[in-house]
Amino acid sequence: MEDDLDSSWRYTQLLLRSFFKGRPGTHPAGIAALPRALAAQLRTTSIHLDEGARAVSGMKVLTDEREYQGRAVIVATEPTDANVLIPGDRVPWLAQTTWWLALPKDSGRRSLQIDTVDRPFTSALDLTAAAPERAPVNSILVAVPANGVYESSELDQRAVEYAARLFDTPTTDISLVEKSVVPRALPKLSSSFALSKNQRRGEVVLAGDYLQTPSIQGALVSGRRAAQQVLTMLGA
Numbered sequence: 622m623e624d625d626l627d628s629s630w631r632y633t634q635l636l637l638r639s640f641f642k643g644r645p646g647t648h649p650a651g652i653a654a655l656p657r658a659l660a661a662q663l664r665t666t667s668i669h670l671d672e673g674a675r676a677v678s679g680m681k682v683l684t685d686e687r688e689y690q691g692r693a694v695i696v697a698t699e700p701t702d703a704n705v706l707i708p709g710d711r712v713p714w715l716a717q718t719t720w721w722l723a724l725p726k727d728s729g730r731r732s733l734q735i736d737t738v739d740r741p742f743t744s745a746l747d748l749t750a751a752a753p754e755r756a757p758v759n760s761i762l763v764a765v766p767a768n769g770v771y772e773s774s775e776l777d778q779r780a781v782e783y784a785a786r787l788f789d790t791p792t793t794d795i796s797l798v799e800k801s802v803v804p805r806a807l808p809k810l811s812s813s814f815a816l817s818k819n820q821r822r823g824e825v826v827l828a829g830d831y832l833q834t835p836s837i838q839g840a841l842v843s844g845r846r847a848a849q850q851v852l853t854m855l856g857a
């Protein structure tokens with residue numbers, strides 16, 4: 622997701638290892654199924670949704686609705702949002718725009734193709750190979766990502782032509798299902814990155830992928846480390 626090749630090589634190796642050893646997958650209900658599954662295990666904990674935190678301290682959280690008191694506070698937002706609550710170092714972001722295209726079912730199916738000839742596009746992924754349930758009727762769903770923010774529709778036709786070339790399909794058989802523009806897609810890991818950053822900022826504990834590795838895996842590990850940190854603080 623970056624063009625300058627200045628991301629950490631150690632992190633890149635970690636990713637390559639995951640891609641090589643792992644298996645791609647999505648959840649039929651969307652990725653929100655993961656926090657729902659975690660929440661379903663809670664027995665005595667209450668969760669308040671749609672209530673943005675406006676100010677935090679070591680034992681207090683002020684939201685638009687009320688003030689909460691606690692023995693510890695963990696801020697588990699993205700780095701930019703965390704800095705609003707407790708000022709800290711700015712973390713740079715990698716942006717991504719993805720064109721989601723429907724292609725005929727009999728298009729030449731090759732699950733992932735890396736092709737940087739027609740920039741800004743970087744690859745084309747037949748998502749249907751990993752998640753058939755995601756495909757529009759009688760079609761396969763192909764994702765064409767580009768690094769950066771491309772709000773206007775001027776690249777839409779070029780994305781179609783890019784997929785047409787890689788999947789050997791006439792452009793007239795391809796339709797744009799949706800385009801997603803995510804300016805803050807992943808925090809950028811510089812080459813000087815260190816695993817296991819300090820998760821404490823003053824009295825408050827932090828959690829988030831930017832403190833480990835930019836990924837769901839990194840977010841989960843960071844969450845566990847934050848919980849351990851709180852237990853240590855409380856002497857539990």
Ligand SMILES: Cc1cc2nc3c(=O)[nH]c(=O)nc-3n(C[C@H](O)[C@H](O)[C@H](O)COP(=O)(O)OP(=O)(O)OC[C@H]3O[C@@H](n4cnc5c(N)ncnc54)[C@H](O)[C@@H]3O)c2cc1C
Nearest residue numbers: 672673674697698699702803806829830835836837838840
């Ligand atoms: C399009 C896309 C595709 C991705 N695909 C993958 C993938 O295939 N595999 C993978 O491992 N990773 C993927 N990622 C990355 C992954 O989503 C992140 O690494 C992960 O979600 C980070 O988790 P987090 O808990 O650190 O932060 P987030 O998931 O960003 O959670 C932070 C939460 O804090 C909330 N928040 C912010 N401010 C406040 C406030 N003031 N008060 C209350 N709540 C607040 C936000 O609403 C948000 O829900 C993808 C990311 C994007 C954008």
